[in-house]
């Protein structure tokens with residue numbers, strides 16, 4: 599039985615924070631899920647599974663209205679799911695018995711790092727390194743919040759100048775800090791080796807690249823791309839670090855095809 603089970607819409611770079619960490623640490627992680635659209639017809643539970651039409655009718659009392667991403671959708675979340683996952687979000691992770699729920703993708707990734715700490719020190723070598731890693735995870739979540747609002751508005755056709763400006767500023771603050779942390783020529787955000795700070799960074803930047811797939815929305819609103827053609831010259835160390843991480847054997851299986859697909863949309 600896997601040490602951790604994760605349920606989510608797929609593909610989802612936030613789930614890959616955990617699967618990349620799992621490769622470093624030799625932790626067995628099981629991922630269950632389907633596209634966001636299909637998850638509307640799934641039972642949201644430790645034992646998550648697709649529901650047949652008749653089952654959906656029988657379980658109508660479980661239906662809860664989605665609020666983030668799956669806004670307005672009727673989602674079949676069991677009481678046990680809500681007990682383990684009080685915010686009702688995905689990715690949703692569970693310990694092996696399904697009783698302990700872990701939510702927030704950064705915390706799910708931390709769980710993997712802790713489970714595999716004797717194999718690889720992904721969560722730092724001492725209290726100070728671990729806390730500095732937490733600092734990067736915290737700033738990444740602040741960026742991720744504005745990034746999520748922006749990407750959902752882009753995919754939902756509701757982006758406006760205010761949402762765009764907030765995401766642009768959030769990206770500039772995040773990217774400047776990452777650039778500074780990598781100066782003058784560092785190849786990891788904390789200490790001397792890859793940590794979950796680097797994994798989180800790579801996953802969040804990959805997710806943000808979904809902007810490339812929504813240029814028509816931006817054009818309609820007369821807005822500029824945040825990841826415009828010259829952005830890698832503004833943050834050269836950050837983009838070089840990203841490029842290195844994407845090629846890494848433990849990152850590549852998840853992130854490389856995803857980033858390649860979005861990069862090709864940027865080029866188009």
Ligand SMILES: N[C@@H](CCC(=O)N[C@@H](CS)C(=O)NCC(=O)O)C(=O)O
Pocket residue numbers: 612663664665666667668669673686687688689701702703704742
């Ligand atoms: N910051 C969270 C984001 C989780 C999140 O917002 N998930 C949304 C989908 S993008 C969700 O599960 N929505 C379900 C609902 O609204 O009921 C993380 O990194 O895990």
